[in-house]
Amino acid sequence: MNKAESVSFAALEVSEAIASLEKAKKALLDARSEHYLPIAIKLADLKQIYGILTDDEEA
Numbered sequence: 845m846n847k848a849e850s851v852s853f854a855a856l857e858v859s860e861a862i863a864s865l866e867k868a869k870k871a872l873l874d875a876r877s878e879h880y881l882p883i884a885i886k887l888a889d890l891k892q893i894y895g896i897l898t899d900d901e902e903a
């Protein structure tokens with residue numbers, strides 16, 4: 845696997861993690877749990893990483 849393929853694979857994995865965390869955050873919000881906040885912070889971090897990996901400056 846070359847560098848471009850590795851970065852593309854990493855971006856895909858991060859994208860899947862973002863989708864999972866968004867579901868978890870929604871479930872916690874629906875349950876009115878305060879535990880959604882750490883997930884929201886990690887979600888923002890992952891979105892920033894995804895933006896870097898995909899060269900999308902609006903992520």
